[in-house]
Amino acid sequence: MLITFKTRYSPEVLMYQEHAQRILDLLHKNPTRGVITATEAAEALSVLEDQVAESKLHPETDIEYDIHAHEREDGETVEHALAQRVGFAARAYPLVEMLRLAKQENQPIVWGV
Template sequence: MLIAFKSKSSPEVLMYQEHAQRILDLLHKNPTRGVITAEEAARALSVLEHEVAESKLHPESDVEHDIHSHEKEDGETVEHAVMQRVGFAARAFPLLEMLRSAKQENESIIWGV
């Protein structure tokens, strides 16, 4: 299932729910429907930037998380799945940019509506 994050401050960001789940869990938000208000944007940005930094310090845990959310194709090995992985920092980047823009322009981010 796709989640479409929308804000007046930037273009729409689409993410698969299984990839957005980690971000939304960190922000204590529901994946089905929610809002990050302009007032919450600074805190959300700080939380996500901290998690991105941590994921870069401990890439082995980032790999393990991504392997479980990566759909293996028939005959694909775990080693190949590791090579194909996209880290948390790369997955979070579009939403981080949206948060920066929302904070700067005093706009909210919504999804599920």
């Protein structure tokens, strides 16, 4: 299932629910429907920036092979499959940028509406 994050003054951010789940868990938000209010944006941004920094310190434990995001194809080497993994920092980046703008413009971020 896709989650579409929306805020005024920013393009929509689309994420698969299984990829957005970690972010939403950190923010204590429901993946089905929710809002990050303008008041919550600063705290949410801080939480995600801390997690991004932590994931960069320990990339070997952060990145796990995600069968939903990349299925190994016939004849593909393990090395190539492992190189296709996407870490938390890269997955979170679009939403972090959206949070920065939402905080700056004092706007909420919504999804599932």
